[in-house]
Amino acid sequence: MEVDNMSPFLDIPLEVLLQISSYLTTSDYGNLRHVCRRLEVSLLQSFTHEFFTKRQFMISEFSLGALVDISKSRFAPSLSHLIISIERPPIPPSLPVHMQVFSDLEQALRYNKMREEHMSHQALITTGRDLQLLTEALCNLPNLETIGLRDFNSSGRYRDETDNTWHAYGAPTFFRETNFPLDQPRFGGRHLDSSLVESRIQYVSYVFLMMLRALGKAKETHSPTQLEVILRNCHLPSLAFNVPRYLESTITPFLKDLQTLFLDLGPASFSTLVINNGGNYQGYLGLTLVTFLSKTTSLKHLRLNFRSCAKDETRDLLLWLIRTPESSGGSKHQGVEVNKMQEKLPRIPQTPAFQHLKELEIGMITIEPSLLLNIYKRFKPSLRIISLHKVTFSIESQNQVADRVNLWASFFGQMAKLKFNLSDIRLSFLKQIHSMPGYSIEFFLKQIHSMPGYSIEFKDKNKNSSAPNYGTTWTGNDFERSSGELIDSMFINWPPDQDMQEDSYTSPSEDDDDIDDE
Incomplete structure (x- = not known):
């Protein structure tokens, strides 16, 4: 084009132009790209890297439709990280009789728009249109490596000072047209019996399973190897892991080839089912979860976060992890005759060898040191990287409180003696808690989150800062x-002797983010 030769921007070196463009807002940056075709070509690589390497969408016709359009465009090869947000249009509030007539046209239009979006969303998820759109997009993204599920928006959008977060595509438009925020499913703690929370549990489970179905359907064309579920306001319920038999042929091949898996779990993840364990009938917490994990035989990287979970809730899962394939539940016991009625009860699935598991991250859990050590020993041949975030050691011995034993220093001393072949260890916000005089063990275990705890601080010889480092x-x-340098850096700021028996310890401030989720 003739205008290309007239643009003064073409005389500016590319590295200088990129530096200048970094100060522009998103809209001004777009206008600069439209100055001329040659300038657009010069900025294309930088623009694509910033806006189309990692994108977030939600379950709506508008948002998923845009994802399909991108998957058919020249930007499709650049998209390597796809995030699905679980936010959705809220249920429109019912109008009182005296508000049935709107005097404000803009208010009336916004109310109708919110109702339209809600009905459109309901139609999308009840007809299977969302599965169709997501599957079509996945088939057209040849370099997609990671797909994630989230309930929050990441910060880091530096161009626009008024809003520095990366929203799901379509979310700002919904707010602008309705003046209402999207509903972000939230549930946590132990109050899981309300109808609203139950609806949210079902929706989170639905979106997760729909994603798995789309990934399974698109597998023959292309399949990402990383599935990252990072949730801050809720967690994956047990219903999410319940893969029906008629979907196993679709979903299991994807899970079998999965190499990276992040899961945020919580109390709703561990529902109880009665199992047949060698002729013994017993309740088992998290059967759908361990059945799901039993299909991920090729994992190289596993992250498990446990939000607000009681110690007893996670125990069945952790014990399942350390079982060797030869000793897993489900084997026939000699002398036990299995009748047809017994076969109707499920059995604990065999634990895979996980022989490729190189990196294991565990977060937000209270655990006994011996159990954590057994987990690491189970994966010792392949394990190279470990990460522990907000992990608390609990013991029932009061003597170690009086003797001021640093459980974490002792733990890593045992790791060193066992000659683990590790290359990376990442630790943050570690604690230890003890049963205290005057409390029974049973009371202590029930009140574990309110008992006094002792945080692990780390000394850095290269820094003179007096601020505690956790x-x-x-x-x-x-x-x-x-290992000696790491162990020597761990210390506990023990309270004075007279305060050892009192609940006077103040834990450090901790943010609520997942393990290195960005």
Whole structure:
């Protein structure tokens, strides 16, 4: 075009132009790209990297339709990280009789728009249109590596000072047209019996299962190897892991080839089912979850976060992880005759060998040191990277409180003696808690979150800061020989002797983010 030769921007070196464009707002940056075709070509790589490497969408006709359009465009090869948000149009409030007549046209239009979006969303999820759109998009994204499920918006959008968050595509438009925020499913703690929370549990489960179905259907064309569920206001319920038999042929092949899996779990993840364990009938917490995990035989990287979980809730899952394939539940016991009635009860699925598991991240859990050590020993041949975030050691011995034993230093001392071949250790907000005089063990376990705890602080020889440091990272290739520096850096700021029996310890401030979720 003739106008290309007239643009003064073409005389500016590209690196200078990119530096200048970094100060522009999103709209001004778009206008700059439209100055001329040659300038658009010069900025294309930088623009694509910033806006089309990682994108977030929600379950709506408008948002998923845009994802399909992108998957058919020149930007499709650049998209490597796709995020599905679980936010949705809220249920429109019922209008009182005296408000049936709107005097404000804009208010009337916004109310109608919110109702239209809600009905459109209901039609989308009840007809299977959402599955169709997501599957079509996945088939057209040749370089997609990671797909995630989230209930929050990430920060880091530096161009627009008024809003520095990356929203799901379509979310700002919905707010602008209705003046209402999208509903972000929230549930947590132990109050899971209300109808609203039950509706949200069902929706989160539906979206997760719909994603798995789309990934399974698109597998022959292309399949990402990383599935990241990062949730801050809710967690995956047990219903989400219940893959019906008629969908196993679609979903299981995808799970079998999955290499990275992040799961945010909570109390609703561990529903109880009665199982047949060698002729013994017993309640088992989290059967759908361990059945789901039993299909992920190729994992190289596993992250498990446990939000607000009681110690007893997670125990069945953790014990399942450390079982070797030869000793897993479900084997026939000699002398036990299995009748047809017994076969109607489910059995614990066999634990995979997980022989490729290189990185294991565990967060937000209270656990016994011996159990955590057994988990690491189970994966010792392949394990190279471990991460612990907001993990609390609990013991029932009061003597170790009086003796001021640092459980974490002792733990890593045992790891060194066992000659783990580790290359990276990431630790943050570690604690230890003890049963205290005057409390029974049963009372202590029930009140575990309100009992006094002792946080692990880390000394850094290279820093003179007096501020406490509650996180550290170790890297190396000989943990047995160099573990001493890590262990020596761990210390507990014990209270005075007279305060040891009192609940006077103040824990450090901790943010609620997942383990390195960005």
